[in-house]
Amino acid sequence: MTSHRSDLGRDLARIAVFAALIVVLGTVTVPLPGGVPLTAQTLGVMLAGMVLGPRLAPMAVLLVLVLAAIGLPVLAGGRGGLGVFVGPTAGYLIGWIAGAIVIGVIARGGRITWWRTALGAVVGGILVVYLFGIPVQALVLGVELAPTALSSLVFLPGDLLKAAAATVLTLALLRAYPPAFGRRPALGAPARAV
Amino acid sequence: MRSDTRTRHIALDGVSVERDGRTVLREVNLGLDAARIAVVGANGSGKSTFARLLNGLVAPTAGRVSVHGLDVQKEIREVRRRVGFVFTDPQAQILMPTPAEDLALSIRGVSRAETERRVREALAAHGLQDHADVPASALSGGRKQMLALASVLITAPAVIVADEPTTLLDLRNARRIGDLLLTQNAQVVIVTHDLELAARCDEAVLFADGRVIAIDEPAGVIAHYRRSCV
Amino acid sequence: MRSDTRTRHIALDGVSVERDGRTVLREVNLGLDAARIAVVGANGSGKSTFARLLNGLVAPTAGRVSVHGLDVQKEIREVRRRVGFVFTDPQAQILMPTPAEDLALSIRGVSRAETERRVREALAAHGLQDHADVPASALSGGRKQMLALASVLITAPAVIVADEPTTLLDLRNARRIGDLLLTQNAQVVIVTHDLELAARCDEAVLFADGRVIAIDEPAGVIAHYRRSCV
Amino acid sequence: MIQLHRPGTSVLHRLPAGIKLAALAVIAIVLSAFAHDAVCIAVSLCGVGLLFLVAGLPLRVLGTEVWRLRWLVLVLGLALWIFVSPQIAWINTGRVVALILLASLLTITTRMSELLAVLWTMLQPLRRWIDTEAAAMTVSLAISMIPVVSGFAGDIADAQRARGTRLGVRAVVPLMVRTLRHADDVGDALAARGLV
Ligand SMILES: Nc1ncnc2c1ncn2[C@@H]1O[C@H](COP(=O)(O)OP(=O)(O)OP(=O)(O)O)[C@@H](O)[C@H]1O
Ligand SMILES: Nc1ncnc2c1ncn2[C@@H]1O[C@H](COP(=O)(O)OP(=O)(O)OP(=O)(O)O)[C@@H](O)[C@H]1O
Numbered sequence A: 001m002t003s004h005r006s007d008l009g010r011d012l013a014r015i016a017v018f019a020a021l022i023v024v025l026g027t028v029t030v031p032l033p034g035g036v037p038l039t040a041q042t043l044g045v046m047l048a049g050m051v052l053g054p055r056l057a058p059m060a061v062l063l064v065l066v067l068a069a070i071g072l073p074v075l076a077g078g079r080g081g082l083g084v085f086v087g088p089t090a091g092y093l094i095g096w097i098a099g100a101i102v103i104g105v106i107a108r109g110g111r112i113t114w115w116r117t118a119l120g121a122v123v124g125g126i127l128v129v130y131l132f133g134i135p136v137q138a139l140v141l142g143v144e145l146a147p148t149a150l151s152s153l154v155f156l157p158g159d160l161l162k163a164a165a166a167t168v169l170t171l172a173l174l175r176a177y178p179p180a181f182g183r184r185p186a187l188g189a190p191a192r193a194v
Numbered sequence B, C: 001m002r003s004d005t006r007t008r009h010i011a012l013d014g015v016s017v018e019r020d021g022r023t024v025l026r027e028v029n030l031g032l033d034a035a036r037i038a039v040v041g042a043n044g045s046g047k048s049t050f051a052r053l054l055n056g057l058v059a060p061t062a063g064r065v066s067v068h069g070l071d072v073q074k075e076i077r078e079v080r081r082r083v084g085f086v087f088t089d090p091q092a093q094i095l096m097p098t099p100a101e102d103l104a105l106s107i108r109g110v111s112r113a114e115t116e117r118r119v120r121e122a123l124a125a126h127g128l129q130d131h132a133d134v135p136a137s138a139l140s141g142g143r144k145q146m147l148a149l150a151s152v153l154i155t156a157p158a159v160i161v162a163d164e165p166t167t168l169l170d171l172r173n174a175r176r177i178g179d180l181l182l183t184q185n186a187q188v189v190i191v192t193h194d195l196e197l198a199a200r201c202d203e204a205v206l207f208a209d210g211r212v213i214a215i216d217e218p219a220g221v222i223a224h225y226r227r228s229c230v
Numbered sequence D: 001m002i003q004l005h006r007p008g009t010s011v012l013h014r015l016p017a018g019i020k021l022a023a024l025a026v027i028a029i030v031l032s033a034f035a036h037d038a039v040c041i042a043v044s045l046c047g048v049g050l051l052f053l054v055a056g057l058p059l060r061v062l063g064t065e066v067w068r069l070r071w072l073v074l075v076l077g078l079a080l081w082i083f084v085s086p087q088i089a090w091i092n093t094g095r096v097v098a099l100i101l102l103a104s105l106l107t108i109t110t111r112m113s114e115l116l117a118v119l120w121t122m123l124q125p126l127r128r129w130i131d132t133e134a135a136a137m138t139v140s141l142a143i144s145m146i147p148v149v150s151g152f153a154g155d156i157a158d159a160q161r162a163r164g165t166r167l168g169v170r171a172v173v174p175l176m177v178r179t180l181r182h183a184d185d186v187g188d189a190l191a192a193r194g195l196v
């Protein structure tokens, strides 16, 4: 019913607002010694994958990284700038993009169910992110892979909690606002910002 | 009766509010005893800030706010329990996925069965019984505002503060929400640009530029406001 | 003159709109020639859907919509160029970080210097010259609505469709926005619950339950609407 | 939204962004590939410090940037010191710090719009696949949406306080609902303004 062109508009808008949402979630953060913060932004990345799916989610994440690269303090704890991309967390950031795709593929591969969502969050939101993050961290810091991987275990409890949260939140969103997962725009009264 | 005339008193003593270095309210002194109070004034005159003071959503930079004998700063938990707040945008106030869950959120300290019972009762009282378990986001504008109001009324507040609760509603819905607010057994403070609604209150307060410039029976205050807007 | 009387015609021929299996508009036939048209009716009666049809934001399930001789479905790009749309929520319409950038977004196909010049001119015309480069999100509600309107007017549209453009504004701001809309050299369609504003148009259309039930000079239509709401 | 860029008139501020980016890339490669002795690292660190002075920035700025890296330096340095050797600790930690400071300096001395311009230039060869105009608009759109979404988050925090409840992480659900509805409105506005 809606034309192809206006689907493009909606897609752009969703990418932009989800990027903004990931940024806003970055204000919730626990700085950890070691330079890699524990951040709610990964929860945002997981949710992006679940809600936007494998095509749009990586673009929302990429957009956050572009904003960071051009010098906006959009990452956890108000960090940003090019320093981030030569620092120890650069790999995790790239991993977010790949992770968002994987989450989208797994979680949106069929009807949304709790196990598919949880699987997507763990595989895409944790495994894939670590897969990119840990080697780059090792490389940048000049530390062996094994100890680096071991030290990253501190994030595992938090990340598992976030994966659980992402699952619960996705299922709640499905009840609260089914059009979130649909292709067609939602109708009715406009969402007002007062 | 929850809110009897002895304590039905809202007082601001020398209250100033600053936000981002701007003075939003300037040394406001005010005592309100009427049952139904309208707050009117231009955009940015400080109405919402005043409303938010009453349940501690905004803290005064100077001065003291008390509601029914409670100091809003010092007894904030008790104040939040007694003062219900209705936001302009019901979508900002509805926190749970469905109407039933959202109403249940307002009820604390009773058994699950009792919560369930009260929720069903409130849904029925507000014409929402057929929408208990649909996504709240899919309700029409009028029903959303009803739900937002219901989630406040279900806590039986002694004071209800409503910030432009009838905007975006049609004549009929606006009147329904207005009727409901004005017939509550509670002290009601309604911030509104809807002058018909303001006229139905017992007293009206006119804000301009962070000050109270008139406080009287509504007809006079509304006339004053209309004159100041030409 | 952009919109001359020969072509100043909005026509709906047997238009129905269905959404999610519900019929939102039912076989509406309508021809509008007046310069300033008010659209009134209850919440959910189909007013916004009608407004959105006019620049193709909603597509009819059946029937045909034409605006100034253009078929809205077939010539959508040209229609979008000629029909400006003002949303209720200015925040949704302001797409760029600052007012200057947002206005510049509406201008295409001219040099950078010329764009700059037109933007400054439009900012000044709407009292926003001192806010050109501040974050748009920090503007007051009235200024946001002004900016949203300016971003439409700057394209010199032949038709302006406004969906409740004065909600949330105070008397003075509502009147300013209303004055501005009503004095445009364009055909203007205003969806509104503000019956004072509706009364100032040349013609009014009353929607009820997805149908047009009255179309006439405003006073009569408004009286009809009021009666239907008791 | 606040930017990390600090306006100025130094040589570093005036140098074209593309050249600065290329230089950063080259230095990064050189540092990683060749800086394997303690002296090299010392020289690099001094060089970066000197560049901060050349940029005409107050020492406080360098101080803040270094302070940001305190945990990194402490933990990495200490771990390598204990488990490997003091020399490796100095070299590895020094290298990371020098690189990060250099990249931060680029951010501090370069306007956002210049960096964006470089980005679009770099994307030119890909324009068959990437609609750079739409991409540019999406970047601006996201920047304007950040305060809007954070306003939504504020509203939801207010609603929780007013209702005397704390939803914790569950508050993300109403936040997403509002944000996504807003996205649909913005999508409509993009269409209505003839932008897509
Ligand atoms: N996208 C949509 N999907 C499903 N139903 C919709 C959609 N948009 C509108 N509707 C329904 O269509 C009907 C007409 O909606 P519309 O927004 O046109 O009414 P309105 O007259 O503008 O009401 P209001 O005064 O509240 O703005 C309503 O019942 C609404 O719930
Ligand atoms: N969080 C805030 N930070 C900074 N300034 C604020 C904030 N909230 C309100 N203000 C400013 O305080 C002034 C009073 O705002 P307030 O919202 O109380 O006005 P109002 O009378 O409710 O207006 P309206 O009719 O538009 O709702 C305005 O100038 C507004 O810009």
Ligand SMILES: O=C(O)CCCC[C@@H]1SC[C@@H]2NC(=O)N[C@@H]21
Pocket: A036, A037, A038, A039, A040, A042, A075, A076, A079, A084, A089, A090, A092, A093, A129, A130, A133, A155, A158, A159
């Ligand atoms: O802000 C940054 O610079 C990126 C932070 C990366 C943090 C990683 S992502 C996986 C792991 N889980 C966390 O909470 N933090 C780390």
Ligand SMILES: [Mg+2]
Pocket: B047, B048, B049, B163
């Ligand atoms: Mg207000």
Ligand SMILES: [Mg+2]
Pocket: C047, C048, C049, C163
């Ligand atoms: Mg409408």
